[in-house]
Amino acid sequence: MTSDDHLPLEDLNDLDDSWTIAEGTHGDGPMLVRINTSAKRWAGHPELGIRVGFAIPLNHPNPGGLPDAEENRVVGELEDRIRELLQAGGPVVHALAITTGTFKEFVFYLKNGECIGPVHEQLRAEVTSHQIQCMAYRDPEWDVYASFSTE
Template identity: 90%
Template sequence: MPSAPHLPLEQLNDLDDSWTLAEGSHGDGPMLVRINNSARRWAGHPELGIRVGFAIPLNHPNPGGLPDAEENRIISELEDRIRELLQAGGPVVHALAITTGTFKEFVFYLKNGECIGPVHEQLRAEVSSHQVQCMAYLDPQWDVYASFATG
């Protein structure tokens, strides 16, 4: 995937994001992946090499299907809150949203890894409807994004 190492982070603007939907399978059920096509221009940026995923296990899992509309609505509001909190910590790209019958995960690439712990703790304090899990990795080549965005 071509990288854009010379784009200044000041140009980062999620209002310009363009998303597509891909379908696949996960275990014995469907998987939907929202892919931020606009993120391609940032892929591999040397200052956005930290990947963080916030996974939200469903309260009413449906392993053979997808979440019900009400739970999906609640988790969509959490998605907006996660993005807002991460953006307050510095430059961030919301790259993917993965939905299965057992969880939703939101994948971001960011510069400031020091904000991840405080953001996770704040979400855990604010959110009583769902468990919020968080994992972060160094992913300077944006391998996870590339695995979904190719093609």
């Protein structure tokens, strides 16, 4: 696909996310991966080559299972806040949500890498319920997304 074949980044505002679930294992327990199937249209976009993951270790880990409902709800609210803050920094696609019994990680692809540090700092200042870890990499081919994508 050439860069001319990609949708304009302005169309991200109209993206109607469609998600699917994949199941696997992580360590000795289950892993659920929520995959944004709508994101496939953006995979490899030349302006969305930065992958950032926000990992949230669970306060009440369940290594052989999944998070309890209340903690999962709280972390779900954090997911929405992370997405909101990243979107304020420029074009972004929320690609994956990975859940195990010890952590949840939200994976995004974005254009503006300069917003990552300030977003992480703002989250660390706002969120007292959980530790929020952040790692960013260049991933122009969307290799991590492709490794989970079912298509």
